[in-house]
Amino acid sequence: GEEVAQTPKHLVRGEGQKAKLYCAPIKGHSYVFWYQQVLKNEFKFLISFQNENVFDETGMPKERFSAKCLPNSPCSLEIQATKLEDSAVYFCASSQAPEESPLHFGNGTRLTVT
Amino acid sequence: TQLLEQSPQFLSIQEGENLTVYCNSSSVFSSLQWYRQEPGEGPVLLVTVVTGGEVKKLKRLTFQFGDARKDSSLHITAAQPGDTGLYLCAGSYNTDKLIFGTGTRLQVFP
Numbered sequence: 001g002e003e004v005a006q007t008p009k010h011l012v013r014g015e016g017q018k019a020k021l022y023c024a025p026i027k028g029h030s031y032v033f034w035y036q037q038v039l040k041n042e043f044k045f046l047i048s049f050q051n052e053n054v055f056d057e058t059g060m061p062k063e064r065f066s067a068k069c070l071p072n073s074p075c076s077l078e079i080q081a082t083k084l085e086d087s088a089v090y091f092c093a094s095s096q097a098p099e100e101s102p103l104h105f106g107n108g109t110r111l112t113v114t
Numbered sequence: 115t116q117l118l119e120q121s122p123q124f125l126s127i128q129e130g131e132n133l134t135v136y137c138n139s140s141s142v143f144s145s146l147q148w149y150r151q152e153p154g155e156g157p158v159l160l161v162t163v164v165t166g167g168e169v170k171k172l173k174r175l176t177f178q179f180g181d182a183r184k185d186s187s188l189h190i191t192a193a194q195p196g197d198t199g200l201y202l203c204a205g206s207y208n209t210d211k212l213i214f215g216t217g218t219r220l221q222v223f224p
Contacts, residue, residue, distance in 0.1 A: 004156070033211065033212075035214075041123075041200065041216060041217035041219070042214070042216060042217065043157075043202065043204075043214035043217075045211045045212070045213070045214075048211055056211055058211075059211075091156050091157075093156070102147065102159040102162065103159070103212065105156025105157050105158070106156050107154065107155050107156050108154075108155075108156055
């Protein structure tokens with residue numbers, strides 16, 4: 001598609017439950033990025049992929065967060081045992097070649113942990 | 115930790131006024147981008163600046179990259195209500211990820 005598609009739009013989980021977010025990048029884009037936006041302003045980088053390979057995972061809280069980008073499937077970000085502080089909007093972005101072309105962002109998934 | 119500080123954090127102005135948003139860092143970036151984000155949506159790219167001292171114009175928006183490539187500014191002339199949104203600068207170090215600034219929330223009243 002011509003847009004980055006993120007699902008679901010909203011997700012509510014009780015503390016300790018699992019949350020799984022999905023992202024379909026723009027067709028032909030080989031790079032996928034996940035960002036976490038808290039307090040409506042701050043964007044925190046989580047992880048990036050080049051095709052199905054992890055490119056940079058320096059932002060990932062590895063104890064509970066995991067992500068995958070498998071061939072012919074939407075990319076996913078999974079949070080095991082959610083905590084209140086995981087409440088945020090999670091954005092996915094894709095790009096053809098990050099050094100030369102811009103990131104295209106999806107509209108985000110708002111995760112609320114209660 | 116690489117930090118991009120934006121100022122001001124919030125800005126409320128009347129239609130027709132001019133404004134400048136600043137984006138500062140102690141680090142040198144290979145390129146810097148400006149995005150605008152509206153409620154319920156992802157950020158949308160406005161411009162990319164690459165060369166130190168570079169100035170780019172997009173209608174009423176003027177973007178400047180500092181000579182040392184550590185800072186940038188966004189100037190809006192004759193702001194309109196449609197300019198309302200969250201403005202984010204984001205720097206890149208020749209690698210994949212962008213480091214986002216702290217954001218400036220602009221409200222333009224008619």
